[in-house]
Amino acid sequence: MVSKRQAILIVLIVLIATKFERLPSLISLTLMQDGIILLIVLGILDVLFLGFALNFFNEFNDRGDLYNLASESWGKGGAKVLYFILFCYLIVVAVLPFESVHDFFANNLFNELNYALFGLIFLITVVFFANKGLKTLGRTIEIFSLLIFISLAFILVIGLMTGDLTNILPLNNSSFSVFVSEFARDTLWFGSFWIMFLLTGKVKLQKNDKITLNLIIPYAVFCVFVIPGFYLGFYSIYNNLAGYQTNAISAITQFAFLNLDLGRVDWFLVLFEQVSTIISTAIYIYLAGVCFCRVFNIKKEQIVEFIIGLALFLLDVFVFKEINTSALNFREITHYFCIFVNYLLPFAIILTFKRKKQDKRSKAYV
Amino acid sequence: MFRFFSRHAWIFAVIFLLILFPVSLTSQARLNNRALITGLAIDKNESGYVVTAQIARPLSSREASGESAVLDFVSESGSSVTECVKKITFEIGEIAGLSHTNFIILSKAVLEDNAIKALDYFLRDLQIPTSVMIVYSKGNAKDVMAKTSDLDLSVSLGLQKVFMFKEEALSTLMVPLQNFIDDAFNPSAFSILPELDITTEETSSSGQSDDKSKSVGKGRIKYFTPFAIFKNGKFLGEINNENEIRAFLLAKAKNSHQFNLVIDGVNDDVYNNASVGVRVSDKNVKMAVSLGEKPTLNLNIMLDKVKLLEVNNNAILSGAYIAQKPYLTKTLERAIACQLENDLKIVFNKTKVIGADVFGFADFAYKFNHKEWGEFINSIPNADDYLNYVDFNVKVEVSSFI
Known part of the structure; x- marks a missing residue:
């Protein structure tokens, strides 16, 4: 069980974890300036679905976790299918922070890095985090959250002050079909509201206490202002060459301190922000492990989490070797699945669970 | 206490592993053999390019007589810039720290051929920051690069900062690689580069061991230099006045x-x-x-x-x-x-x-x-x-x- 504050921070950390690395440069390849509009649209959708998720969470948190609720509504078989889908989804999205840590350390921070061995150490770290459970993850996030948010704020300010903001013009210059195509492919990076569904039944709330505006407001600020604002800063600096910068968060601060003799002090801010990526990898591995164990009635979650982490590591080393092309190919393969999970599955869950609850109430009344 | 350590021994093993293993997992000595390349000069020849690297070699306190580093210049030729840079890395025998590069000099011959083609390597290699300054030289870029040894060490290692300072005084423009190439893809397709011109003044200095005067060169960066102008990366001419x-x-x-x-x-x-x-x-x-x-x-x-x-x-x-x-x-x-x-x-x-x-x-x-x-x-x-x-x-x- 986690506290209300920890639950809110978990969702926010997962939200920001992968939005500032590869995604801006991928969007800039097709949409260029209109990428900011895409991010605002995706952000608004995410906020909307967070509202649905919170509505579900507040109604069912005291009744049990998502698996138990699904068992009541859809039967044990239905619950297992749901959790298997979520397991697959969590593995897919876990690839993003895993890859971004690889890209950052191997391609940006160090000249030469034997990633196969560095990756093992990273694997041990995230599996250790995941094994420790939700409570420890929540506490860890509480410790690091302020550092991460402050670093992100500084990076954002630096980026916005360095570039020529008029480079974001003209807007509304892309064709609708390209916009829709890019929208579909970038849903992979969104959908952090799913954490609230998975945290149902695992958050310790006082009686009649709910999670509402205290998550929706910061979530909306990040989705609608911070993430698009970051893209604005990034694109205003790199303009036509934005697609070459595979790690936007380290690229955005590159021009800020040229006249100082201190070197790249901005790397500290970038490294602190990267902690969110490491922690979110652990969260995804933990949640994927929980889902898998519920499906197959496995008691030892730690072993499953280790296997999931190892699978991600092997995928990273052997399948996603070429970072530049693997991101494009990966989202090409997975985006339909992500659209289904992000935008259709929540409706299916909410509508059927609520109907089940109403049926129960009316039977009880009779 | 013993139980605590025995139960959590694996944590200490991981921490030990993290501390002891260098990130490149190669011999410790190799990490020390890093050459700081602070500048590059690119010339054109019949077979391709000649790239000259300005390398800052730190001096130990025994060797240094006032200066903390000495400049070294290494040149290699090849059919492409990538080949030249690779050869330089082999020649210096150390890990080439290209992330410290703060300026690139292009000779006029490179400009007249295709400057963007010559700079493509630096755009794609993530080790080299795109904030690196680009300048051009009227003659051989290698010769101008050699003259940087006549400048004060802080000036020759921090040429980019000098240009930024001069830009504030409206005597030149500090053009980063990012801007030079990006501008070529804008609707106006106009880009610009300042010239780097270093003049050497002969000054006399008295030797310490005897009274004979030695003639040494003192480098000065020319205050006002022309600008090369480009359209779509193609060299059009200069603004001289x-x-x-x-x-x-x-x-x-x-x-x-x-x-x-x-x-x-x-x-x-x-x-x-x-x-x-x-x-x-x-x-x-x-x-x-x-x-x-x-x-x-x-x-x-x-x-x-x-x-x-x-x-x-x-x-x-x-x-x-x-x-x-x-x-x-x-x-x-x-x-x-x-x-x-x-x-x-x-x-x-x-x-x-x-x-x-x-x-x-x-x-x-x-x-x-x-x-x-x-x-x-x-x-x-x-x-x-x-x-x-x-x-x-x-x-x-x-x-x-x-």
């Missing part, structure tokens, strides 16, 4: 701070064909574009906090007390405005002839008048010749004297 360069920088340099102007031919009761030096603390440049019947680029420059520094006057000055205020006349204001407006018009007209959109008319129109820009481009026979249809209006004003 100092006044034109100054006027151009007035409109283009974003990071200017205080800068000096020399205004000639100021003439009235106070000024008698005077040459006047002024310092400008602030400037505000506003651009506007109209795309009606007559496409026009309107440039408004406001100079603020202008201070009169020096007057070379032929007038007879009477009275023991010469107050500055009588000098701050409307004539001076007008003279400042006229000279700068004239210089800006000359720059525009000269570069218009060769198709260089120096003030970014196309970029501005594309960003802020997108629809009209599209209509305008479609209405002319050849879209590349849009500049022939554009008029230029410039207004310079002095907001205040201090």
Whole structure:
């Protein structure tokens, strides 16, 4: 069980974890300036679905976790299918922070890095985090959250002050079909509201206490202002060459301190922000492990989490070797699945669970 | 306590592993063998390119006599820049720290061939920051690179900072690789590079062991140097005139701070064909574009906090007390405005002839008048010749004297 504050921070950390690395440069390849509009649209959708998720969470948190609720509504078989889908989804999205840590350390921070061995150490770290459970993850996030948010704020300010903001013009210059195509492919990076569904039944709330505006407001600020604002800063600096910068968060601060003799002090801010990526990898591995164990009635979650982490590591080393092309190919393969999970599955869950609850109430009344 | 450590021994093992293993997991000695490449020079030859690296080799306290490092230069040739850089890495026998590179010199031959092609390697290699400064040299880039050893060590290692400082004083422009290439893909397709010209003055110094004087070279970076202008990355020509360069920088340099102007031919009761030096603390440049019947680029420059520094006057000055205020006349204001407006018009007209959109008319129109820009481009026979249809209006004003 986690506290209300920890639950809110978990969702926010997962939200920001992968939005500032590869995604801006991928969007800039097709949409260029209109990428900011895409991010605002995706952000608004995410906020909307967070509202649905919170509505579900507040109604069912005291009744049990998502698996138990699904068992009541859809039967044990239905619950297992749901959790298997979520397991697959969590593995897919876990690839993003895993890859971004690889890209950052191997391609940006160090000249030469034997990633196969560095990756093992990273694997041990995230599996250790995941094994420790939700409570420890929540506490860890509480410790690091302020550092991460402050670093992100500084990076954002630096980026916005360095570039020529008029480079974001003209807007509304892309064709609708390209916009829709890019929208579909970038849903992979969104959908952090799913954490609230998975945290149902695992958050310790006082009686009649709910999670509402205290998550929706910061979530909306990040989705609608911070993430698009970051893209604005990034694109205003790199303009036509934005697609070459595979790690936007380290690229955005590159021009800020040229006249100082201190070197790249901005790397500290970038490294602190990267902690969110490491922690979110652990969260995804933990949640994927929980889902898998519920499906197959496995008691030892730690072993499953280790296997999931190892699978991600092997995928990273052997399948996603070429970072530049693997991101494009990966989202090409997975985006339909992500659209289904992000935008259709929540409706299916909410509508059927609520109907089940109403049926129960009316039977009880009779 | 023993139980605690035995239960958590694996954590300590992991921490031990993390501390002991170097991130590259190679021998410790290799980490120390890192050569800091602080600058690169690219020349063209028959078979491809010649790349010269400026390497800063730190000196131990035993070896150093005042200086903390010494510069070394390593050259290699190859069919591509990638091949040259690879060969340099092998030749120096150490890990080449390209992330410390702060400037790249291109020879004029490289510019005349294709500068963007030569710089493609630096754009794609993530180790090299795209904030690296690009300059060009009239002659051999390798020779100019060798002259950097005549400069003060801090200057030769931090040439980019020097150019940033000079940009604030409106004597040059610090052009990063990112901007140079990115500008070529904008609608105006106009990019620019400053020249790096180092002159060496012979100075005498007395040796310590005996009284014989030694002649050593002292390098100086030339204050005003021409600019090379490009369209779509293709070299078009140079802007050579100092006044034109100054006027151009007035409109283009974003990071200017205080800068000096020399205004000639100021003439009235106070000024008698005077040459006047002024310092400008602030400037505000506003651009506007109209795309009606007559496409026009309107440039408004406001100079603020202008201070009169020096007057070379032929007038007879009477009275023991010469107050500055009588000098701050409307004539001076007008003279400042006229000279700068004239210089800006000359720059525009000269570069218009060769198709260089120096003030970014196309970029501005594309960003802020997108629809009209599209209509305008479609209405002319050849879209590349849009500049022939554009008029230029410039207004310079002095907001205040201090």
